[in-house]
Structures are given as structure tokens and as C-alpha cells.
Amino acid sequence: MKKTWTAPVATCVGAATLFTSGFSIALANNDVELTVDGQTTEAHQLGGTVADLLNAHNITLGDHDVVSPAPETRITDGQRVSVNFGRQVNATIDGAGNSLWTTSTSLDDVLDSLGVADDARVSIDRNTRIEREGITITVVTPKHVTLVADGQERTMVSTDETVADLLASNGISLGERDRVSADANTPLTEGMRIQVQRVTVQNVKTTETIAHGTKRTEDDTLDSGTEKVTKQGRDGSKDVEYEVVMVDGVEESRSTRSEKVTSEPVTEEVAVGTKSGSGGGSSTGSTDGLDLSNADMWDRIAACESTGNWSINTGNGYYGGLQFDNQTWLGAGGGQYASRADLATREQQITIANRIYAQRGLSPWGCASAA
Structure with missing residues (x-):
């Protein structure tokens, strides 16, 4: 009787099963190209999804990371997967x-x-x-700016961040008192203009005049309208030290640091006649050494020059009714009456004017047309 072999059958069945299983594994073992932040590697994945592939390579995605294709995509042979981290x-x-x-x-x-x-x-x-x-x-970003310093105005394109950076890159250092039109930490802006002012402080010593005063006293022994200097006045002087602030070479301000009087002024004393009966006005001819010729003409000129004020002193360097400067007054002999024309009487001023008129005509007077 012929025997039946079951073992081989079982073996064949097992072999068939093994063959079938091995075929499935071969199909699932996919070659994958995985690129992470531009770096590409070859990978193998036994089926599954893109998410499975990433897990297998310990890649965890954050909120700002990007993967392509999507994590739920099934892996296929030759698949390309790209990961870019945020x-x-x-x-x-x-x-x-x-x-x-x-x-x-x-x-x-x-x-x-x-x-x-x-x-x-x-x-x-x-x-x-x-x-x-x-x-x-x-x-x-680059900006067009203008820099004004040390007498120069420069327009440039700058990538400096602040005003301080701009000054430094242009070799401009600041002194303790120097001024800048914008704070050093101010960011540069398009079209900005920055100005640097050089500030220096100087101590200046000078000698100044102290003007003397004039004291007038009525004197009834002198004819009305006449005056007589009884005590010659004299200007004083003082030494003054100033602190002077200079901005770009121009004086901005000065303040007094110290002041010392070196000579006191002497007040000039003048007797003013009040005695009645003396002639005046527009009389003509010579009396008591005075030359009152052309008196009416001089009155008209005085009205133009000084509004007829024979004792005027405005501080402009011209004195009296006929506005004599001191050099002309003293040069014509006015010193025999007073140190300045405004301290002399009308008649004395007319006398000196006639002396000048005899030599030079009316050319010294701006109001000659009023004659």
C-alpha cells in the first residue's frame, strides 16, 4: 500500500505563506528621498505615511514648520518628502x-x-x-542728510544710525560747551539737517570811561541866558573784566566778572545867569568880546540842527545848538568858554561859529540851506 506524505504538503503551504509574506514586505520597503532644510538623504520606509517617516527619523514639527507632502500622505516608492523648519x-x-x-x-x-x-x-x-x-x-537704511560744522556744509548719504554716529564717522569731536541741533542719540532720518556750533568762553579785560555829570546852579550875578563853567568836569575810568560767550566766532553774550574804579569822575559845575536886563535874542554886533553878527542866520541853522536847543547833548558826538564836534569847537577857540559847545551860551556858540564861517563858510553845517 502507497504512503501519503503530509509533511511536505505542510511545508509547501508554509513555503507558500512565507513567499506571500515576503512579497508583501518587498512591496512595502519603499525608497524615499528625504530633504530637511535643503539637505537630502536617501531613506527606506516600510509603508505607512509621511508622518511615520518623520517619526522614524525623530523629526518633530512645530507650528511654523512646513512639510510636503502633507503628513497623512501614504508613502510610495520613490517618494520625495521635504521638511523646512520655521x-x-x-x-x-x-x-x-x-x-x-x-x-x-x-x-x-x-x-x-x-x-x-x-x-x-x-x-x-x-x-x-x-x-x-x-x-x-x-x-x-541709507539717508540723505546735511551736516553743518566748522564753516562747512556737507550733504551726504549716510548709513549711520544716530547723530552721534554721524559726527564720529565724519571726524567731528565736540567740546564741553559745543552745541548740536539734535540730541546725540537721535536716529537719523531722511532729509535731516544737523548743525554743530562751536562755543568758547573768553575773559576780556578792558578800561572804560565813566562819564562825568554836570551840575547847574542859578547865579543872579550873571546875565540871564549866559552860563559860566565854575568847575571843569572830568571823566573817570574803571577796569572791567567780562566773561564773553562766542558762538562760531561771533559774540553771543557777555557778563561782568569784576569791576574796579581807577579814577572817579569829577562833576562839572556851571553857573546859570538869572540877572535880568541882559540883552540876548537876535542882537547883532559885538559886545564884551562876543561876535553876534549873523545871529538871525545862526538861529535858523540851530532850529534845523538841534530844534534850537543850545545846550543839547544827545551822546552822538555833536554838541550845542549848532552841533559842533569837539575837535572843531576847540580848534576854533571854543575852549575859552567851555570844554564842549553844549556847555557854552548861545552867544558864545555864535561867536565861535562866526570864526569858522569866516574861514570855511557854511560847508561844515548839514543845515546850511536853512540860512
């Missing part, structure tokens, strides 16, 4: 803060996306790679 970029541009997330590893690309031109000043090299921890940068 990176935070903190950029301060011309003092204004900007924070953004990007999957780019190129700082240059991010700056281009922010509109930062190539000629801007960036705190980090534009070719720097942005790592996963992110990056912080400061950007200063």
Missing part, C-alpha cells in the same frame, strides 16, 4: 522692530523680502545662514 527673524529697521517667521535659511533672501536694499548697513553679513534658533539683526 525660523524667527527679529529685525530692527531704522529703529522700528519687526518680527517674522520664515522657512528660508538665507538672510539675504529675507532682507530682500523686507525691501532692504543692498546698500543698507546690516549688523550681520547678508550671506549668513539662518539656523533653527533664529536670528536678530539691526538694519540702517
Whole structure:
């Protein structure tokens, strides 16, 4: 009788099962191209999804990371999976803060996306790679500014961040008292004008005149309308020290530091006649050594020169009714009457005027047309 072998059958069945299982594993063992932040590696994945692939490579996705295709996508042989991690970029541009997330590893690309031109000043090299921890940068864009200092006005394009930076880059140092039109920490802005003023303080010593006063006393022994100097006046003097503030070489202010009188002024004393019966007015002819000829003409000129005020002294260097300067008055002999014309009487002033008229006519008087 012929025997039946079951073991081989079982073996065949097992072999068939093993063959079938081995075929399934072969089908599921997929070749995958995995690219992470631009770095590509070849990977093998036994079926599953993109999420399974990432888990197998210990890749955890954050809120700002990007994967393609989507995590739930089934893996197939030859699959390409790309992962780009999010990176935070903190950029301060011309003092204004900007924070953004990007999957780019190129700082240059991010700056281009922010509109930062190539000629801007960036705190980090534009070719720097942005790592996963992110990056912080400061950007200063070029600006047209005008700098005025030391007698020069310069217009330039600058990528300096502040006024202080601009001064430093142009070799301008400031003294303790120098002034700048903007605070040193002020950020530069387009079209800004910065002016530097050099300030110096000087101690100036000078000798100044102390003008003397005049005291008039009525005297009834003198004819009315006449005056007589009974005590010659004399100006005094004083030494004065000033603190003078100069701004760009021009005096801005001065204040007195010290003052010392070196000679006191002497008050001039004048007797003013009050005795009645003396002639005056527009009389003509010579009396008591006085020459009153042309008196009416001189009255008209005086009315023009000084509104007829024979004792006027406005401090302009011209004195009396006919506005004599001191050199002319003394040169014509006026000193025999008074040190200045305004201290002499009308008649004495007319007498001196006649002396000058005899030599030079009316040319010394601006109001000659009133004659």
C-alpha cells in the first residue's frame, strides 16, 4: 500500500505563506528621498505615511514648520518628502522692530523680502545662514542728510544710525560747551539737517570811561541866558573784566566778572545867569568880546540842527545848538568858554561859529540851506 506524505504538503503551504509574506514586505520597503532644510538623504520606509517617516527619523514639527507632502500622505516608492523648519527673524529697521517667521535659511533672501536694499548697513553679513534658533539683526537704511560744522556744509548719504554716529564717522569731536541741533542719540532720518556750533568762553579785560555829570546852579550875578563853567568836569575810568560767550566766532553774550574804579569822575559845575536886563535874542554886533553878527542866520541853522536847543547833548558826538564836534569847537577857540559847545551860551556858540564861517563858510553845517 502507497504512503501519503503530509509533511511536505505542510511545508509547501508554509513555503507558500512565507513567499506571500515576503512579497508583501518587498512591496512595502519603499525608497524615499528625504530633504530637511535643503539637505537630502536617501531613506527606506516600510509603508505607512509621511508622518511615520518623520517619526522614524525623530523629526518633530512645530507650528511654523512646513512639510510636503502633507503628513497623512501614504508613502510610495520613490517618494520625495521635504521638511523646512520655521525660523524667527527679529529685525530692527531704522529703529522700528519687526518680527517674522520664515522657512528660508538665507538672510539675504529675507532682507530682500523686507525691501532692504543692498546698500543698507546690516549688523550681520547678508550671506549668513539662518539656523533653527533664529536670528536678530539691526538694519540702517541709507539717508540723505546735511551736516553743518566748522564753516562747512556737507550733504551726504549716510548709513549711520544716530547723530552721534554721524559726527564720529565724519571726524567731528565736540567740546564741553559745543552745541548740536539734535540730541546725540537721535536716529537719523531722511532729509535731516544737523548743525554743530562751536562755543568758547573768553575773559576780556578792558578800561572804560565813566562819564562825568554836570551840575547847574542859578547865579543872579550873571546875565540871564549866559552860563559860566565854575568847575571843569572830568571823566573817570574803571577796569572791567567780562566773561564773553562766542558762538562760531561771533559774540553771543557777555557778563561782568569784576569791576574796579581807577579814577572817579569829577562833576562839572556851571553857573546859570538869572540877572535880568541882559540883552540876548537876535542882537547883532559885538559886545564884551562876543561876535553876534549873523545871529538871525545862526538861529535858523540851530532850529534845523538841534530844534534850537543850545545846550543839547544827545551822546552822538555833536554838541550845542549848532552841533559842533569837539575837535572843531576847540580848534576854533571854543575852549575859552567851555570844554564842549553844549556847555557854552548861545552867544558864545555864535561867536565861535562866526570864526569858522569866516574861514570855511557854511560847508561844515548839514543845515546850511536853512540860512
